[in-house]
Amino acid sequence: MARELDNLFSRFFSENNKKPLTFLGFLLFAVLSLQAQNSQLWKGEIETCKNLVDSDVQLAHKKIDSLIELLNASNSSDSSTYSDLITLKANANFNSGNFEEALRLNLEALKIRLKLNDSYHVSSSYNNIGNIYYYTYASEKAIEYLRMSLQLAAANKDTLRVANNFNTIGLVFLDMEELDSAEFYLNKSYRLSHKIKNEDASSLSDVLGNLAYVYILKDQEQEAIRYLNDAIEINKKNNNLSGLSWEYARLTEIYLELDSLEKAKHFLLLSDSISKFSSTLESKKNIINNYFSILHIINR
Numbered sequence: 282m283a284r285e286l287d288n289l290f291s292r293f294f295s296e297n298n299k300k301p302l303t304f305l306g307f308l309l310f311a312v313l314s315l316q317a318q319n320s321q322l323w324k325g326e327i328e329t330c331k332n333l334v335d336s337d338v339q340l341a342h343k344k345i346d347s348l349i350e351l352l353n354a355s356n357s358s359d360s361s362t363y364s365d366l367i368t369l370k371a372n373a374n375f376n377s378g379n380f381e382e383a384l385r386l387n388l389e390a391l392k393i394r395l396k397l398n399d400s401y402h403v404s405s406s407y408n409n410i411g412n413i414y415y416y417t418y419a420s421e422k423a424i425e426y427l428r429m430s431l432q433l434a435a436a437n438k439d440t441l442r443v444a445n446n447f448n449t450i451g452l453v454f455l456d457m458e459e460l461d462s463a464e465f466y467l468n469k470s471y472r473l474s475h476k477i478k479n480e481d482a483s484s485l486s487d488v489l490g491n492l493a494y495v496y497i498l499k500d501q502e503q504e505a506i507r508y509l510n511d512a513i514e515i516n517k518k519n520n521n522l523s524g525l526s527w528e529y530a531r532l533t534e535i536y537l538e539l540d541s542l543e544k545a546k547h548f549l550l551l552s553d554s555i556s557k558f559s560s561t562l563e564s565k566k567n568i569i570n571n572y573f574s575i576l577h578i579i580n581r
Contacts, residue, residue, distance in 0.1 A: 326348055334373050388410065407427070428446075431447070445470070448474075471485075492508050505531070
C-alpha cells in the first residue's frame with residue numbers, strides 16, 4: 282500500500298505540476314486511480330476464469346465461487362462484475378451438462394444487464410440462453426433468443442457475435458433436419474467468420490466443422506473432409522483441443538460410413554487422447570458413440 286501511495290504522489294505531482302495543488306484534489310485522484318487498478322485486477326481474474334471454464338471446469342467452479350464470495354464480502358455495488366461472474370459460473374455448469382442451473386444463472390445475469398442497459402452483454406446473455414435451449418432441444422425457444430441476440434449484435438456492429446448467432450441458428454435447423462436452412466445460415470456465418478478470422482479463429486473453425494457435418498448428412502463426404510481438414514489446421518495453430526477432438530470424432534464418423542475401419546480407428550484414438558485435456562461435453566459424447574459404432578462394425 283505504501284508503494285502504491287508513493288506512486289500516486291509521484292503521478293499526481295508530475296501531472297499537476299503546472300496547476301494549484303489541493304489535498305481534496307489529491308484524494309479524488311487517489312480514489313479514481315485505485316478504482317482503476319481494482320477494475321483491472323477484476324478483469325484479469327475474470328479472464329483467468331474464462332480460460333479455466335474451457336480447460337478445467339472443476340477448478341473453474343472453485344475459482345468463480347471464491348471470487349463471488351470476495352465481491353460480496355467487499356460490499357461492492359459493482360453489479361456488472363457480478364453479472365460477469367455468474368455468467369462464467371453458468372458457462373461452467375453448461376460445460377458440466379447442468380443445463381438447468383446454467384439457464385437459471387444466465388437469466389439472473391440477463392436481468393442485471395437489462396437494468397444496466399448494457400446492450401452488448403444483453404446480446405451475450407440472449408446468445409447463452411439460446412445455446413442452452415439448442416442443447417436441450419427446445420428449438421423454437423432457441424431461435425427466439427438467438428434472433429434477439431442477433432438483432433442487438435447487428436445494432437452494436439458486433440460482427441463476431443452475428444457470425445456466432447448465424448452458426449447456432451444453423452445448428453438448430455440441423456437438429457430439426459432442415460439441411461438446406463442449416464447450410465444457408467452456416468454459410469452466412471462462414472462468410473462473416475472468414476472476414477474476421479484473425480480476431481477469433483476458433484469461430485471460423487467451429488463453422489467449418491458444422492458445415493462439414495451438414496455435408497456428412499448430405500452424403501457429400503469429400504466436401505466434408507475438406508472442411509474438417511481446414512478446421513483442424515486452424516485448431517492446431519491455436520491449440521484448440523476441444524475443437525480438434527470434435528473434428529477427429531467427425532472424421533471417425535465419415536470413415537466409418539466409408540467402411541474405412543483403420544482410418545476410423547486412427548481418428549477415434551486421436552479424438553479420445555485429446556478429449557482427456559478438454560472439458561467439452563459434446564466431444565466426450567461423440568467419442569463414446571463412435572466406440573460403440575466401431576464395436577458394432579467389428580461384430581458385424
